[in-house]
Amino acid sequence: MGQPVRAPATVAGPGIRGFGVGTRFTHMHSDEDMDTQIASMERLFQALGDATRLRILGLLLTGEVCVCDIHESLRIPQPKASRHLAYLRRAGLVDTRREGLWVYYRLADPGDALAATIRQTVTHALGHLTTVQRDATRLQKKTGCCLPAKAGAPTFACCEPRTRSVPGR
16 A cells, blocks of 8 residues: 655745735735635634644743743643744744744734734733643743733723623613
8 A cells, every 4th residue: 555645744835824924814806816815814723723832822922932942831842842833933923033053933923904813812812821821930930031911902802891780670
C-alpha cells in the first residue's frame, strides 16, 4: 500500500493573513474574491480552534514573548510550542523578530476592520479564562510581563452587569 496523502504544511498562502495584513474581508465583489474571503476566514478560525494556540495567544496579550518563555509558561515541550507558533504565524495571527538565537513572537496587527473585530473579541474572551490567567501569572513570575488592564476596552455581553427580572413587574 502507498504512503498516506497529507495535507499541505502551510495554513495560508501568500497574501492571506488572519489578524495581519493581507486579504481584506470587506468590500469583495467577484466570486473569486468571495472564495478568497471565505478561505481566509476559514484559516483564521482553524488557527483559533486549538487550546494550545489559544493559550499562546493569551500569553502574547502581554506583548512580545520569547519562544523559550512561551513553552515554559505553558508547561509544554519546546517543539510543540514551536509547531503551534509556526501555525499561528502562517495564519497571520503572530509576527516574529529574531535576536541572535532567540525568536520573539507578538500579535500581528489586524489587516482590516473585520479582522480587528475578531481579534478584539478573541483577546477579550481570552482575558476571562482561568487557564490563560494562570499561564500569564507563570510568565509574569519569570519575565515581569503581565496581562494589560482592560481600561478603554469595548464592553461585551460577558462584562455587562446582570440584571434580575422580577416576576410580575
